[in-house]
Amino acid sequence: MDLIKYLAKHLAGLLALVASCSAMGAPLLSEGFDDVATLPGRGWAFVDSSSPPGTTGWFQGNAAIFPAASGPANAYIAANFNNAGFGGAVSNWLLTPEVMLTNGESLDFSLRLLGEGLLDRMEVYVSTGGAFSMLAAFESDSDTGWLDKTILVNGLAAPAIGRYAFRYVVDDTSINGNYVGIDTVSVNALPVPDTVALLCLGLVVLLGTGRSRRRWLATTGLAASALVANADEHGVMSFPHVQVMRQQAPATVAAADPGQGGFMAYKDPQTGQLTGPNPAQAALLTAAARTPAPLVRQRPQLIRPPYGGIGVMLDERQARYAMVRKADDGSITESCVPAEGETK
Structure with a gap:
């Protein structure tokens, strides 16, 4: 219920912000x-x-x-x-x-x-x-x-x-x-006054009353970057001095497990280049990824930077990954997952 109230409170501002950004994207x-x-x-x-x-x-x-x-x-x-x-x-x-x-x-x-x-x-x-x-x-x-x-x-x-x-x-x-x-x-064209007013309306609704100065500045910064952002036909936005990249999951992932999302990469030991795995490599990686991850028996260390915010220090116990090794003769060896406490 709280989530519904939150969305209802901020939806108008989000729509106004999105509409204003779209209005200034295309050339005349x-x-x-x-x-x-x-x-x-x-x-x-x-x-x-x-x-x-x-x-x-x-x-x-x-x-x-x-x-x-x-x-x-x-x-x-x-x-x-x-x-x-x-x-x-x-x-x-x-x-x-x-x-x-x-x-x-x-x-x-x-x-x-x-x-x-x-x-x-x-x-x-x-x-x-x-x-x-x-x-x-x-x-x-x-x-x-x-x-x-x-x-x-x-x-x-x-x-x-x-x-x-x-x-x-x-x-x-x-x-x-x-x-x-x-x-x-x-x-x-630069944003016309009506468009700027629409953007400001979105900011006001998003900010609400009682927000901290820091959050106000952060939201304003996001809105300012939206002024110069453009979106391609897939909805991926680009900004000045920032490169936005997308990576589609290889077809071999779907072949190994139609319900499995994400991204798989195979590193060739000879060239060091990352490529999409072939079906055999993908199957080994998928099986290894399903191996239960080790239990974490202690709380992660919290970090509180002096400039604000909060972070979590993660080590190999919180990392889950699988590896497949390729021998010199081209054969694929058994996949493996690091055991609890083991460092790779």
Whole structure:
């Protein structure tokens, strides 16, 4: 009954915390340009204002000129000096689909200007439905290689629906302009106020009243890490500077005992590498693991660290494990479990 009351008391806070973390996990826009021809159907727009008009617009990247920043070699979008006629001016716009624009939001992309003695220029803009405002400009008359760029939005009076835009600019194609590429465009938003409020609500319910300062700090730290955590399709979360790993139980475990969970590993005596055991090795390990563990006849030693908490000192009497030995001729010897008091 106490467990039910505890869950009822904290369930609302847990749900609010989980909902807020999920709300800030996915980017608003992510594009790798695997197929430029499909962009208009997904909200992208091409506006070529070059004068006089040339023979090209935005097109699929040419891997023979340079490969993509990531993915297939031609998976980027490109433009060149032929956007305008010879001696003309290039003004070729690439507009993203409409997204929610908020202060602190980031536009991330990879850019490459080929140059090769001819000046290439790329400008980046944002619009909330009216005129476009320039955010940044990049130009070079030499090959820049792929450059990863991040541009932050600020100065908006309030969140609004709008677009980002890339504009390829060449003032005179007889003396300037070569080839440019854009890859891996994404728009990533900071938590909006409603999401932050939801997170705070979850914290308040979780903390309750009368909690100690130490527990409050610990819970707040967990919530702060949740702000930057992402979960994959299996629900495994990842955090900055932390690597989360999963290990599936080998199929040989299920073959040895369908009801037995856990993980078995076999260490090869020649290479020292851990591998999944074969059926014979798994059977010996399973039989050995079922051997009754030695009784513990004294209480474990408690540890009270100066920074708080409590621990238990365990020795070989509390450890239960099995071993299988492989002879030089490849045969498997009998499995064994350490006897009580025996150290391995």
